Amino acid sequence: MDPPVAEASPPQINALHQWWALTSRGVFGIVRNGEIVFAIIAPAFLAVCFYIPLRSMMDSYPGMDYAQYLMPIIALQSVSFVASSSAMRSSMDGMRGINVRFRVMPMNGVVPVAARGSANAILLVISLSFATIASLVIGWRPHGGVDGTVGLYAVALSVGLLVSVIADALGLLASSPESTSQLIGLPILVLGMLSTGFVPASRFPDWIAPFARNQPVSQFSDAMRAFNDGSATWPVVAPTVFWCVGLAALAAALLFWAERRSHA
Amino acid sequence: MTRTSATTAATTAQPTLTVTAADDMPTADSPPEHTVGAWTAQTLILSGRQLTVWLRDYSTLTQSLLFPALAMVMFKVVLGEVVADTTGQNSAYGTVPLVILVGAMFGSMAAAVRLNRERATGLLGRLYVLPINRAADLSARIIAELVRILVATVVLLIAGVFIGFRFTQGAWAAAGIVGVALLYGMAFSMMVLALAVNTKPTAPIVPLISLGASVMMFFNSGFSPLEAYPGWLQPIVANQPMTPAIEVMRSLASGGPITENLIKVIIWAALLLAVFTLPALRGYRRAATDR
Numbered sequence: 001m002d003p004p005v006a007e008a009s010p011p012q013i014n015a016l017h018q019w020w021a022l023t024s025r026g027v028f029g030i031v032r033n034g035e036i037v038f039a040i041i042a043p044a045f046l047a048v049c050f051y052i053p054l055r056s057m058m059d060s061y062p063g064m065d066y067a068q069y070l071m072p073i074i075a076l077q078s079v080s081f082v083a084s085s086s087a088m089r090s091s092m093d094g095m096r097g098i099n100v101r102f103r104v105m106p107m108n109g110v111v112p113v114a115a116r117g118s119a120n121a122i123l124l125v126i127s128l129s130f131a132t133i134a135s136l137v138i139g140w141r142p143h144g145g146v147d148g149t150v151g152l153y154a155v156a157l158s159v160g161l162l163v164s165v166i167a168d169a170l171g172l173l174a175s176s177p178e179s180t181s182q183l184i185g186l187p188i189l190v191l192g193m194l195s196t197g198f199v200p201a202s203r204f205p206d207w208i209a210p211f212a213r214n215q216p217v218s219q220f221s222d223a224m225r226a227f228n229d230g231s232a233t234w235p236v237v238a239p240t241v242f243w244c245v246g247l248a249a250l251a252a253a254l255l256f257w258a259e260r261r262s263h264a
Numbered sequence: 265m266t267r268t269s270a271t272t273a274a275t276t277a278q279p280t281l282t283v284t285a286a287d288d289m290p291t292a293d294s295p296p297e298h299t300v301g302a303w304t305a306q307t308l309i310l311s312g313r314q315l316t317v318w319l320r321d322y323s324t325l326t327q328s329l330l331f332p333a334l335a336m337v338m339f340k341v342v343l344g345e346v347v348a349d350t351t352g353q354n355s356a357y358g359t360v361p362l363v364i365l366v367g368a369m370f371g372s373m374a375a376a377v378r379l380n381r382e383r384a385t386g387l388l389g390r391l392y393v394l395p396i397n398r399a400a401d402l403s404a405r406i407i408a409e410l411v412r413i414l415v416a417t418v419v420l421l422i423a424g425v426f427i428g429f430r431f432t433q434g435a436w437a438a439a440g441i442v443g444v445a446l447l448y449g450m451a452f453s454m455m456v457l458a459l460a461v462n463t464k465p466t467a468p469i470v471p472l473i474s475l476g477a478s479v480m481m482f483f484n485s486g487f488s489p490l491e492a493y494p495g496w497l498q499p500i501v502a503n504q505p506m507t508p509a510i511e512v513m514r515s516l517a518s519g520g521p522i523t524e525n526l527i528k529v530i531i532w533a534a535l536l537l538a539v540f541t542l543p544a545l546r547g548y549r550r551a552a553t554d555r
Contacts, residue, residue: 034468041475045475045478045479049478049479049481049482049483050482052482052483052493052494052497053482053483053487053488053492053493054343054346054488054492055492056491056492056493057346057347057349057350057488057489057492058346060350186334189331189334189335189338190334190338193338193339193342194338194341194342198342198343199342199343199346203342203345203346204341204342204345205341205344205345208341
């Protein structure tokens with residue numbers, strides 16, 4: 001009679017360990033691909049390239065301090081760079097078949113999404129830190145006290161995280177990294193430029209001023225400026241809150257769709 | 265025995281050889297690869313290939329035409345009134361030339377990416393061992409770039425009309441605008457090509473050139489009037505390659521002095537071509553024969 005064979009107990013699956021491993025992978029990828037360098041350079045580049053050429057023209061308008069005015073869009077554009085790289089990373093993962101491999105492993109479907117989100121959050125914090133440094137160098141100063149400054153960064157971080165999740169989902173849904181690049185790049189370019197981030201709504205032609213004033217990037221910029229100068233009130237901040245709720249709903253819908261399509 | 269002499273020997277051994285299977289296949293009486301005739305014919309064929317690749321590459325086509333046109337409209341919408349208040353002139357006369365030059369620069373970088381891809385897949389090496397004139401593919405790339413710049417310039421000039429750009433100085437001046445764009449574009453393309461073939465395919469040469477081109481895009485007289493820049497920066501902005509080209513194009517469209525800026529454009533173009541043509545030729549050969 002054969003001796004009884006001890007059954008090997010299956011390894012303990014720890015979702016937290018898996019999340020940590022995949023987050024580390026994401027962060028190492030960010031460092032290796034040079035995205036971290038871009039997160040440092042991009043805000044400085046943006047600050048220099050808009051502030052130096054436009055300052056003397058913009059400061060000639062009554063009550064305008066262009067360094068103070070420009071800070072929100074520098075932060076928001078930094079956020080958009082993070083979103084772009086997030087989309088490219090998820091698209092590359094899809095192209096290499098890594099997501100398919102994860103699905104056949106004993107891993108909760110939420111783990112890869114959460115890990116990518118965490119890696120994006122780390123990149124977002126780095127990018128916003130350097131956006132702050134770049135803004136301080138050109139002459140921006142926080143005038144809204146502790147509450148105002150917290151509010152300012154709360155808007156930037158909330159928008160950043162939501163847009164990164166949307167970009168991540170779009171990267172999963174896109175057919176190739178090239179199409180992802182254009183899918184993300186075009187809205188960022190249009191909404192960034194045609195906003196009150198660079199020039200006030202009064203300087204836009206009449207036919208496009210209503211769009212420029214009410215589109216999300218303008219609302220985020222205005223809310224951040226209000227927090228920064230201590231004049232934030234509910235009517236000023238409300239559109240930003242509503243846009244964030246809308247972005248959260250869109251992010252959830254896109255992630256759900258991406259997951260559904262990946263299982264099809 | 266060299267490849268050319270082997271080909272010649274084969275030709276002399278069978279002087280009556282003709283191919284009847286297809287009319288467009290080479291025959292024994294087609295010109296030897298080292299002749300001007302072969303170079304011309306093969307350059308045209310390979311130029312056609314480059315342009316076909318460009319037209320089929322959606323992302324490059326978008327980068328060359330759609331993004332610049334969009335950027336032009338947005339610069340006009342966002343900064344038009346601010347610039348007009350400062351200069352008293354329609355900002356389109358600076359924006360349109362700026363975007364034409366930016367389109368030429370970024371299109372050249374897309375071509376460099378494609379060159380590196382073809383180098384990595386071994387296509388350059390394959391072309392090099394075929395009985396094709398050594399200079400034909402490089403010439404074809406430059407001609408294709410010029411055609412691309414010409415098409416993009418015409419498209420952007422037409423788009424410019426919709427934002428207030430006008431040709432007030434007649435047809436020859438309009439042709440001069442296209443000529444300046446071609447001269448600038450050719451010089452920049454040669455530089456990008458030389459740098460692309462003289463570095464490893466994995467080197468971040470395109471991102472670095474992109475960064476330089478992006479800085480130039482904001483520090484010129486087309487984006488913001490020269491007097492708006494800090495005093496210490498004005499001489500640099502005034503003499504970087506884009507500013508004189510923009511000013512010549514502006515003057516050709518709306519009137520004004522041309523000579524000084526045209527001389528600067530010619531000097532910059534001649535300098536870039538003189539510095540980068542030979543390295544481009546040598547680097548291309550090395551890139552094609554690398555194993």
